[in-house]
Amino acid sequence: MPSQSGASRVEAAQPGTPSLLRKLNDRAALELLLDGRTLTRSQLSELTGVSKVTVAQMLARLEDRGLVAAVGEQAGGRGPNATLYSVVPAAAYVAALYMEHGLVVTAVADVTGRVIAEAREDTNGAGDPVELVRAAVDRACRRAKVSVRRLSAFVIGSPGVVDPHTGDPQWAFNLPEWHEGVLAGLRGALRRPVVIENDVNLAAIAEHAAGAAAGADDFVLLWIGVGLGLATVLGGRLHRGASGAAGEIGWLPMPGAPVTTDVRYPAGGGLQWLAGAEAIRALAAESGFDGRGAAESVRAAVDAVDGAEAGRAKEFLDEIARRVGLGTAAVCTVLDPGLVVLGGEIGLAGGEALAGRVAAEVGRICPIRPRVVPTAVSSEPVLRGALLTAVNQARADLLASVAG
Secondary structure, three states, X not given: OOOOOOHHHHHHHOOOOHHHHHHHHHHHHHHHHHOOOOEOHHHHHHHHOOXXXXXXXXXXXXXXXXXXXXXXXXXOOOOOOEEEEEEOHHHOEEEEEEEEOOEEEEEXXXXXXXXXXXXXXXXXXXXXXXXXXXXXXXXXXXXXXXXHHHEEEEEEEEOOEEOOOOXXXXXXXXXXXXXXXXXXXXXXXXXXXXXXXXXXXXXXXHHHHHOOOOOOOOEXXXXXXXXXXXXXXXXXXEEOOOOOOOOOHHHOOOOOOOOOOOOOOXXXXXXXXXXXHHHHHHHHHHHOOOOOOHHHHHHHHHHHOOOOOHHHHHHHHHHHHHHHHHHHHHHHHHHOOOEEEEEHHHHHHHHHHHHHHHHHHHHHHOOOOOEEEEOOOXXXXXXXXXXXXXXXXXXXXXXXXXXX
């Protein structure tokens, strides 16, 4: 049997005791307020099912711990105004980071999820990853005027495979210093729990929370950028695979594409060779839409679809959709997710014009006809997913502390 955790352990140790009931009531009230709501005693009484007198005692205990505070009043009918209560934002702080070749983006947020400060730094693609992260966190905390010691959760998003058992990065071909042992180094340097997660998985978390996949229990996020990646959500849960490599779709063998045997540091192959940023950049040059990068070229073609260059623009987008559609069809015939979100800088640039073409291509070559849509998270999806994960961890820790 699985081991008990959290409140279930408390129940097993103290069945039916007044102390247990107080803890469970306090937890229930705090959980409601952690959702960002401001509530009166009457509203908390109605939502928790306990008396107003008990709610007053619950709030007093939570206020004594610095977790809840009165933040205003709600005008009512007859009688005095009702006091409104909210969680104290400073009850916990978190840090989220996005690591990429030559770039570290850091954000510090409070327990409500409000971002207090962000910092971006060009790392020139080199440096000890533990020192890079520690320095980035220090800078962001100085901007936020929050001590690093007050951070209760760290979540780092990066390309590559993360071992689902140890939490260590296994390899990322564009981050050669990001390897096994980094997690222990980070935990030692920061003296706090640290989580490392695949970047596309975190982008899918952001998409699921407030993007094109909101409310969807089953979907895939196909990331089209410098590299190709796939995040799979089934039954509302991320699927990482036995070794953490689920979604490394760049190695999917494709007709007409070479197959690489150098799987740790690939120069290209499979779907990556056919539909990655380098391939799209080359296709853009042939089509006359060569820009500063693949995403800019795709965006220029989308803008030209209704103009004088409509013919060339449509041919360019059709060819991208044909290539992306091959990989999407392979995924859909195995998973049948119902919803495919095109993310990454190229998925974002292609928008509805590319998504509609991919949907048509998938429907043409396989019996599965998923809904294909562009990402609705236009800014820093990996960082947003890391923040959501970190805030959820901080909230879970607060609730566990209240439940004893």
